[in-house]
Amino acid sequence: MISVAEATRLVWSTLRVLPPETLPLAAALGRVLREPLHADRDFPPFDRVAMDGIAVAYNALAAGQREFPLERTQLAGQAPLTLKNPQAAIEIMTGAALPPGTDTVIRYEDLLISDEASQRVAAVQVVPPTAGHNVHRRAADRRQGDLLLPVGTVMGPAQLAVAATVGAAQVQVTRRPRVAVVSTGDELVAIDQTPLPHQIRRSNGLMLQAAAQQAGAETAAFHFNDDPEVLRVGLPPLLRDFDVVLLSGGVSKGKADYLPQALQEAGAEQLFHEVQQRPGKPFWFGRHPQGAVVFALPGNPVSTFLNYFRYAQPWLLAAQQPHPSPAPTAYATLATDFVFKPSLTHFLLVKISNTPDGRLWAHPLDRTQNSGDLASLLHADAFVELPADRVEFAAGEGLPLWRLA
Amino acid sequence: MISVAEATRLVWSTLRVLPPETLPLAAALGRVLREPLHADRDFPPFDRVAMDGIAVAYNALAAGQREFPLERTQLAGQAPLTLKNPQAAIEIMTGAALPPGTDTVIRYEDLLISDEASQRVAAVQVVPPTAGHNVHRRAADRRQGDLLLPVGTVMGPAQLAVAATVGAAQVQVTRRPRVAVVSTGDELVAIDQTPLPHQIRRSNGLMLQAAAQQAGAETAAFHFNDDPEVLRVGLPPLLRDFDVVLLSGGVSKGKADYLPQALQEAGAEQLFHEVQQRPGKPFWFGRHPQGAVVFALPGNPVSTFLNYFRYAQPWLLAAQQPHPSPAPTAYATLATDFVFKPSLTHFLLVKISNTPDGRLWAHPLDRTQNSGDLASLLHADAFVELPADRVEFAAGEGLPLWRLA
Known part of the structure; x- marks a missing residue:
């Protein structure tokens, strides 16, 4: 034995x-990736406007200008406009590409916009601290070619979304x-x-x-x-x-x-x-x-x-992992003293609780454990592993934990 | 706001x-039960033999008898035999119903069985301590009519198995x-x-x-x-x-x-x-x-x-629960100091680890969190909730935890 x-x-x-096999991306939830997925372009792929407001050249602000006539409006998804007059501004929405000629975005909350003789003008109330404010710079998050999803990634919702972003309509998974x-x-x-x-x-x-x-x-x-x-x-x-x-x-x-x-x-x-x-x-x-x-x-x-x-x-x-290794051991703290005399490793059914200090507690079930009593499983959500070479286990000690899920 | x-x-x-809707039991994995399921009979439903060996009347052992001729053999699933001679034994297997006339099971490990003139005889080497030894008594675990699966039970593998045991071939679930x-x-x-x-x-x-x-x-x-x-x-x-x-x-x-x-x-x-x-x-x-x-x-x-x-x-x-209530809050211990100045509740992406003392640790991700950076989610498995009315959070404090799964 x-x-x-x-x-x-x-x-x-x-x-x-x-x-491996190849699946449409939406069917890959829960599967393990067998090909690496890289950024197909920079992220963000363009200087991305991060607030609704106006795009201006910071030089104008630095020179003391506080009122900006609005040339046009650019929504997310529209090809970028170009600022014609460096003393003017383009009204712009979150998600849009920053217009050439501008480098800074001032959000609506920091502006007063008035119509004067059918020319709309934005008056800056709060001057942004630096050029580039409220702009999410191209490649700030990831660069084209960066490895985003390595082989072996378990495809959860966020992983599917990243794969979608790089155009992986089909993916190779185990x-x-x-x-x-x-x-x-x-x-x-x-x-x-x-x-x-x-x-x-x-x-x-x-x-x-x-x-x-x-x-x-x-x-x-x-x-x-x-x-x-x-x-x-x-x-x-x-x-x-x-x-x-x-x-x-x-x-x-x-x-x-x-x-x-x-x-x-x-x-x-x-x-x-x-x-x-x-x-x-x-x-x-x-x-x-x-x-x-x-x-x-x-x-x-x-x-x-x-x-x-x-x-x-x-x-x-x-077996679904290309480079398999055992998952890291989980642990819980034994909540009450426990005695197990036979010199066998004991899998002790427990209920788990989690206290506000961040600790997991393993509470042994009340009933004497009986391997024929299927219903005893209904009240357990895990078991802890008591080593064979010890008899007494004290409340407060950490033990390896195996979840029944 | x-x-x-x-x-x-x-x-x-x-x-x-x-x-609710009604489903075949095997299709109910992960669903929430909308009807209570009771024990349709006692569990075990009969005095159940718990070891392979022989069934005897304890009286004979108490009177000093140590050798028992074997009358017949009864396997699990066979209708119970009746012991004819109270000084004899029936050879019996785990899972079988205890034969009338017997009350105790002696396992093979505690016996020597020999054939003498075609009559098999078991010699008891280790006498069981009490009548009823190695017998799992009828109704020892649950009684007929006991509530096993209350309304609101989430049907995991063990719950499906219990439902199968009581004959619930179809179940009502949300x-x-x-x-x-x-x-x-x-x-x-x-x-x-x-x-x-x-x-x-x-x-x-x-x-x-x-x-x-x-x-x-x-x-x-x-x-x-x-x-x-x-x-x-x-x-x-x-x-x-x-x-x-x-x-x-x-x-x-x-x-x-x-x-x-x-x-x-x-x-x-x-x-x-x-x-x-x-x-x-x-x-x-x-x-x-x-x-x-x-x-x-x-x-x-x-x-x-x-x-x-x-x-x-x-x-x-x-919404799948008939008597809904929020799940109990989970908690982890902040692993490193963290500062967040705006007076907003902050959902801070973290990676979770679990130390052998049973504690869950929340490790803030290295990158500055940026709500446009989808790929930052790839390295997180949860977030902790930092209350709006505080700025500094110290390593070692417990915080509410939300898993991204």
Whole structure:
């Protein structure tokens, strides 16, 4: 039986980078960029007017001039006008390109504008401190050719917007991981069936599918009964056609726990079976040399769920990265003392709170944790990881945190 | 000009609860539950075997018996066998219903099983401490009729799994908010066009659509040029047919900023225009009496984005709740001193880190924040809110945090 650290290392050793695909930009939300996107021109691409008001030559202001006849009006999106008379001004709007012949913008709030004999005149009430005032200079933010979105960027709303700005109507991103979700167990019936007294409804498959979708995967669901022949026929196509196979159940030492043997007969190599952890000791992990990575999670719902988030979700996220590395560890402060005696790493369900000093607190759930009690997950939003070599954990200590989302 | 607190109050005053719809369970990921889901039977529904091994009557162990002939084997999912001879045992697997006549399970690890003249016998090596050992008693977790998922539950993977367990093949959830995303501005061209020197490509619409989708909305996108006639024709259908209209641009005091007037002519009531904040002072907010709530955000991309997350995203999330209330405020600790002189509430872009003591740190971005610099958003994952009545903020103080996701 191996440690959690060794299990983590072996899971990471199987990481592969998934291939790219090209998508319309709007379809790339949540995806990982596989091509660098550079500024196609300077940002701003022109000397950009930052306030509504008038554009003038600062020299005139410096020479003491305070009244400016208005030559014309230039809106955003219009080709820039040119100031004809250096003692005049152009009325101008935010977002417009600064007119040649001007270098400074005075905002309406600092002006009085009057009509005199059909010639509008702006009287400056507050003189701007320097030339260039209220002008957002060309290339002030980024220069043409600057790298804006490096390979590996996760495309959120702001990243999509930047890609749009540089004209990336199509982008190359990692394709979605293809995940087969397999539940096993003869005691399980479908959601819409009424179970006999000794049966229960399937729930792990739906849980794993939803969680894998949240990690960006495409999923397909299967249920296999505890029958070596069913597994012998059913497993090989999954190992061949998917990037990842997520199984739940059938990995303990029981008479009907055929999975470890069936997986190996189907060509999967076992990397470990059993981890020094609770919940989820019987976790089996392996890979097919030409096919899928296989997370065969214990069937108790709490075990299934926590081990998915501890091992499989980080794998799915990292496999979308061209240069994968584990995400930085998150941490929370334990809110109450906790004792855990077995020398196993313990994944302790907690509820998170956040105090005004900026601290995250992990509150262990009231109930004794029980890997069969699916409903206990409803009140948790994370788990903390208690190392195997200690028994007592004191309120106030920081612990690694894994969010269930 | 009103304060951020007053703007927030007015935004919340328009909150309405969106109607429910019925969906297949697997389609309900991320949705808000509108019907309570109760345990349809006890959990576990039977005395559930928690380990692979043998089931015995504890009385026999108490009387000193250590060797048990094995009558039969019962797998998970099989109807329970009955122990015929109270001095015998039934070999049994995790997940099976405890056989009548037995009350205790001894796991394989604590047994030696031998075949004697074709009669298999289990010799107990470690005697369980009490009757009921390794049995997860019926109703130990939840009782039939217990409320498991109250109205208002957000359906994550665990919630879907619990709903599956109680047979909720279809569930009633809030329908998605319908959001019209409208960009305005004559200087904007489509992503796939090459802008003239004084033009830029549209990006706010894509950004707002992606962000609203992440908050659970259905979105439709529109672009209106700065033309009162276009707005007069274009706005009324949006105000009538959508729950929310998100606009960007056209709300300043410029010559081409027709939106506030056009919205009111289209029947929208203005609740405020201009907020004591940076970025986003020109923010206009209103509602149509029989129609949409209208967030008319300033057009500078950073203003658009931060004001969406400060005002519109919380509205969209809360409108899916049958008993809406603002989410609890999140907080981070300011990592470096910061000075902001204007008497405006300042939304300061930050990068978040999390130290092993469990604290969240907010690191102000290096660049001077500039509401036109879309690319500055790429390095931020949140903003902190600096109150208007203070100038100096010291490293180490806790501040309200708004994540850009």
